[in-house]
Amino acid sequence: MTNLQQGLQIDKPVWKPASRNTLSVLLADVLLLLLGLFGVAQCFVTAFSLPADRLILTASIVLFAGMFIGIFSMKRFILPVLLLLAAVYCGTAYWLRTYFLQGFIITTNRIMSELGSHSRFIFPLYRVDLPRGDYEEACTIFLIFLLFFLSCFLSWAIRRRHSFWLSLAGTAPFLLVPLGFTIMPAWPSVLMLLAFWATLLLSRLSANSSFGRTAAAGKVSLLALPAVILSLLLLNVFVPQEDYVRPPSIESLRTELEAGIYQSPLLNPGSADSELGRTSLSRSGNLQYTGKTVLRVRNPQKTPIYLHAFSSSVYTGTSWEPLPDSAYEELEQALYFNPQNMAGQFFSLYAQPEEREALFMEVEIENIGANKKCIFAPYGLATRPEELSGGAFVNDSYIQSSSLFGSRNYSLQAWNVPGYSRSVSLESDAPFTVSEQAYRSFANTHYTQLPQEIKMKLRWLCEQVGIPNAQSATQSEVVNAVVEYVRSSGTYTLSPGTTPVGRDFVDYFLFENHKGYCVHFASSAVAMLRAQGIPARYAEGYAVTAADYGVDGWADIPDRRSHAWAEVYTPGLGWQPVEATPGVHLSAGQMNEPDNTLESTPSSEPESEAESEPEASSEPEHETENSSSLESEPYSSLPEVTEGSSFHTAAPVLLPIVIAGGCILLLLLRRAFLLWRRKKGFTAPDVNRRALYLYQYLTQLTDFGEPMDKRAEELALKAKFSPHRLSDDEIGYLQNVSDTAGRRAYEGLNALQKLLFKFWKCLI
Template identity: 25%
Template sequence: MKRKNIQNSNGITISDSIVMSVKQKHPSMRKLYAAAISIIGMLSVIMAFLGMFHFRYHQGNVAAAFLFFAAFHIFIALKGGKALGAYLLSVVSFLFLAYKKSSKLVLGFKFVYNIIYKETFESNLNYYKGLRRVLEEPCITTLFVFYIWLLAIVLCYFTICRPNPVLPLMVTFPILEIGMYNGVKMPVFWGIMCIAYWLAILAMSTIDVGEYSGGQSGFVRKNNLFFPKRHMKLKVTERCGMFIIASVMIVAVLSYGFLKITHYKRSDSINEKRRDISDAFDDFTFENLGESLSNITNAFGFNLDYENHKLGASDHIRYKNVTDLTVTIEKPVKGALYLKDYVGAVYKDNQWFKLPSSKYNADIFDDFKDYDVHPQNFPALFSRYIKRSDEKNTIWIKNSAKKKNRIYSPYGVEDLGKIKYENDTLAFPGNKKGGETSYKFVPISPDNMEVLLDSGIEVFFSKNSGSSFSLEAPNRSVYSASSITDKKWQDAVYKYCDENGLISYDDYFTIDYELPSDDAYLYDHGDVLMAELLQNDYKKFVYENFLDVPDNQDMAEVRAAYSDLVDVEHGNTPKEVFEILNNIRTRIAANSTYSLAPGKTPSTRDFVNYFLLENHKGFCTYYATSGVLLARMAGIPARYATGYILVENDIKAGKTNSDGSVTIDVKDNRSHAWAEVYIDGIGWIPYEFTAGYTQQEINTEPTQATTTATTQNSSTTTTTGTSVSKTTGNSSVTTSHTTTKAAGSDVSATTIVPGGKNKSGIHIPKFIKKLFFFILFIAAMVMLIRARRAFILKTREKHFKTGDPRTRIRYMYSYAEKLLNELNLRSEYGNYKQFASEVEKWHGGISFEDGGFEKLTDIALDSAFNNKTPDNEELKKCEKTLSDLGEYIFKKATVTQKYKLMYLNVLLKGDD
């Protein structure tokens, strides 16, 4: 056949397209290939998931469901045409039955999640409590059957009928990721088959995409020849899919053989990086978005230093054994060395926050600045006075690149005049050279402070109106400001006493120490007298701001469980304070287990309540937060601190330098959280609540919580619920996961529910809840559909009304093609004039004015090929033709077709 060329006066040659067809020599295997690929996809995903975990389900029922749903959906997909209506029936049936079985499916999900949770984190703790084991097998079986049904619907249609990887990936990949990102081993064979299926369907959906396929009708220019765009696609995709699956399997077999022969193993660095990425994605939550993104970027090697103090958002922590800090100490110290970088004062919504800045507008903070003595200095000054020693130490702290923007400071800083202070929390060196900071300090640790205060000079403290302690009025000592030997501190002390009305006569003033008034050490160290005067005023601020506990039911339950420790009268002497703190520490340790994988705190639960009364597992943040709140309940000012800890064994293991100093590489496993408690007459000092942490060593091997019981004086009844600890006399009573009530008490208004929370109130029937959520779901879907419709209509109107006229007519013609497609009229091979004649033959004068569509076609062709710009009058006539055509199609459509045109295809405005 010879091609006919026509050349016009403009020198443009238009060549007719030649359409050829040949008789098929061999039967087509395309459909069978597609069916085989869909079966491979379904089977590989199911077997890979079931191979990662150990579920209790009815294998026969699950296998039968796989065979039935696979055969049914493959059959109707292969039949095509009107048989595809059965697909709609299957989808509707799936949604209806899923709704009817929703309670069983939810239970099945909970059982499945409990198994995944326990096997992933090697825990015996169920995430969902109170599930009846007898329901496990039927509920999991039902869940698996419905998932197989969903797989069959999605994979068969989008593999056989319309190859597209998006939905198949959405229903298969997340299921496998549950195990992969948690480090659970997947069956190698089935994992490779899953990858092969994904690659096959990706190839099937993209292999025939080229210059000539899809898009709008038009021409392709080659030199001076114009060829109509063809819509025929060369369908060889199914064979390509099978080829890809075979290729992947061959490569996998060869690779496996090579690895076995060479005994190849992934390097530790690759494994570490993989675990980092896995942990970062696993811990991702929108509630903790900033830190989640920081973790992900850090896992990929891009440091984004971000930290908040949200508690219980991560179900585990993992240390990498990398060096975060390099610390050098001038002289070895006894006890633990705490380096802090954050202090939290307000506990709210499972998170620690700093004290509001408005709180620091108190006059006492102006005095700290004026006299250059700060609360951060108190422990060093007062401990030095009690020990009667001027011994100081120096510490140099060099951060790793990862921690370069952080500053860590020890307790007991005293280098007055060269340190910057952040209110009453942190201390910063005046300069930072080479990424290194240094401090002069007096070592302060819980143990040495307790021993010092117990065995040192007896100190009495004044009664503070903001304190809950009751104390007899102390004996006071009178001092003379003029006796202070250092002129600087003499003037400072006199000025402060004079401004605050503390001068009794001449230059004499009183302080709350029962000590000799001629104490030479105090006169030689005016800074100690200055600090004591400031501390008397600062104590009011402390007791007003660091005793707050959330006023809610969760904290009431915690207080009730620890009432024997916190609801006791006591003085505020160091001995009494440490006795209470030690009792709290002992009780928490007895009822809990140190664990780096305690699981996430449920979003509906309070962090401290869940740890102390139910989960009983946690790491330092759990212990520190609980200790702070219990101390506050006992009337002891306390707050939350984070940073790093070095114990005596760490210091002994450090490198001793020629000058006697010691250098220690501080690993990431020494990052820590602890409590700060305020001791009257000393100031803020660290206190350790975490089980296994001492001043000499850290032993965090998990140990079982101890449980003791004694005979009660009155009869009791026990019901399943939260853990409550109670003391009778000198004996401690702890019942794990139980709530104990005295016999005869009214318990009718309280319902004990799984998870340890006591709830009371109106009972709402399940079917009412389901109906409410169903209505809510329907309303959300309707709003989404209407929003989509409004957006498309507005966009189309904008394309018709604004912009370049040539672009507007192109949009109009494209829209006309879509409307005519609803009347089964389609342009073949780009012969636009012939198509316009055919449309006019059937619909001219009926659906629109005679010649309306031919006019629209002529304007569009002139715009596209003759560079002619249509005027507004012509565009209005084109719009009128489209409007008339749309009204005609709407009137002729059935009710179902109208809703499809209005909301699914969004082609017509309709009459809504």
């Protein structure tokens, strides 16, 4: 009888989560993490042309992926290990702080430059205090530190949370931001990210959302990964990237959104005169002005001045574009002073004390309605970069406000170069002369370029009308002849119409239309000067005449005073303005006053409008001028610089604060998200599902010493395996137990454990 009563004894069912450390799951997580990290790194580096060592970045990705996958596979001591790594990270960052900070600046400059070149936004640039030979090392070090954070986040999202949305949030910005500015990263990196997202989504759909992952989910990932990659490769073969054309509806929507963003006063404060460094000639059509004051200028000397906004260097036939940053590398070691201060250097060496006193002036500017990202500077600038607070010298083109919302009030010191009349011989071996000749060679190389077709046509025109070239006459003779011809070549009007599509802007004005305003006359003068071998540039800004000043030395400048002119490089004094627009004589107080001023509708369009897509120019023509004597001419000099712009001296202090603040913000956002998700589970319409969420919460409390309630465990098993729904009393019991256990567990912890309980585990 005893033997008959004996039988198979089955223990009470016990809750046991699915294994997370099976080989298939581990291998799938490693492959997914490597795919995501490589995709992000390559997207980031190729989209913004970052000077980084790809081999070192690859090794870092492999190292970080293996390290963090191992850490998040641990069952215990994850937080202490992460804190130890954070301490090592901070110590290494401090040890390499110079390269870390400079790498951050280099990376930021490259991003801002690339985004600015593909849009009409005005982004600040910062000065780099490293030789260009160290750029790659510094940028690589910064990217390694960045990949450390990203590897940790993705490892946690993939290994611990297996969350598609968290992984997408951590990687998508590296692709979507460039694409939003029509910047295309390397196509293989795009395929990597697409494969990463698709595989993670498929494996996530195959996982059990309530009780974690299984080995089956890992196998699904391993099978899905090659299938997704093969599908993307086949798609690339049958639909090549270069053959893709955006549908007209999508392109129209993008254009409308872009226009709306550009017109936003928050993102584009003030009425922009043009995008700094660029002018679209194809859209320089009819103009209208409001007559409202945009600048207030104070000059006690009441000197007529050009307020320089920017200079453009490369003529494409449809636009004026800036020189690429790489063009300035040759000047890095050649100059001991900033080219924008060339006139100041000259006067400090050659002017007599009484001349300095008579020619020196201080100009105060109040920006009311113009582009506040631009620092409007007079020629003959004496203020050096280190003396200008809130402004940054950008290459040899302009000064840009380094403030996020632009600059409203500032003062600049300058020399009245047209008032200097003596001729000076420069010492051939003096440091100033050596540097000046280096920049003169640079100007002759880069600022005499034109597309070949228009260059040959303008040379023929100059020969027909008797304009000499730089080899047969002095610079003054060539400039005066070109100015005289351009002034008489057309009629001044604000309604010239637009240049026909496909036509060269200067060609259409000089040979056919003969109608235009300052943009047309200035562009034609620069092109003709370049064709004759004279270094020249196109410039925009505002003109202030002697008649504009009041008794107190203040002048109110309306928007109709936005102006364009030519610039010519004068040895020793730098760039000086050349006025080619008929009817404009600043010293006599003469300016063309348009008669179509609007009274109510503000105009954000100046005499020229920005264009974001640069075009290639023709090959340079090398012509030099070796005169060692300086003869004063009726122009004033232009500020220039070879480096980026000034980075705030507080960067070493502000950067850690910003990083720490960002980490705290992310921690709070994570806490809010987890609490919201738990609350959603605790109030789920399905009572049994709600019970499982409550039991999962009680399970997490056991890590903090809170014992599991036996009845709660029985109710959870019933909710999981029984076909019946829990009663209201049963679910109420689970809720009461969860609330009581959570408060009791929290009250029994020390201060550090409470922080972990509340802000990392987010259990209360």
